[in-house]
């Protein structure tokens with residue numbers, strides 16, 4: 301967390317900064333271990349101040365803000381980072397602010413001064429500033445295609461020969477960008493596939509179901525602005541909760557009855573040091589369970 305839907309929500313939530321000019325970049329007083337900021341704040345400010353925000357987009361689980369001199373701010377929230385326009389959950393974990401202004405003649409009812417904030421409780425998030433060449437070499441080069449840009453053929457090409465378990469492979473950002481621990485469990489439940497199945501044993505039909513389930517889960521989660529779990533950490537750009545947690549089918553539902561087959565109970569197992577949730581009765585290694593319905 302945050303994964304593709306949460307980061308997409310952050311991007312959509314801050315798009316009002318497009319066209320605004322950077323006035324200053326400031327590290328905020330925080331007694332905790334500092335987050336990684338690269339290069340130094342002074343160097344970032346010297347590249348950005350006076351330029352305008354050209355675009356806001358998502359790259360896997362990162363927020364990309366491009367300025368009109370083609371410099372990118374790359375924000376990776378990692379475990380608990382948030383990108384906000386206002387109302388941070390507290391002041392204690394506020395790390396960085398970008399002060400922006402909008403020319404009065406184009407303000408059009410929007411506030412003419414804005415703050416873009418980076419808040420991070422655990423402090424594992426990163427904020428880096430880079431040129432487009434650096435972005436290609438250091439980030440894009442190491443990422444697979446975006447999960448929303450994949451089709452079943454691309455899934456098969458990138459993962460089909462792997463001997464890893466499908467749940468673990470789906471979280472590998474070099475293979476598919478954007479899916480993390482929570483959505484990998486939800487996608488495999490919807491696809492009706494046992495998360496422990498090794499990729500090279502999956503059939504064409506199963507890859508097709510993974511592709512369809514991934515689109516359905518990720519797009520639905522974006523519509524509900526992501527998932528705010530019981531720790532309450534994830535918030536949208538104006539400190540509101542996401543809503544997709546109310547629609548989780550297996551994640552964090554250990555021992556609850558399965559809503560699909562009504563025969564099994566949701567089980568938790570650990571794969572690559574992360575919790576996986578699944579229904580052993582209707583998520584199969586081969587074929588489809590009789591309760592499986594195309595929807």
Ligand SMILES: [Zn+2]
Nearest residue numbers: 558561579582
């Ligand atoms: Zn089931």
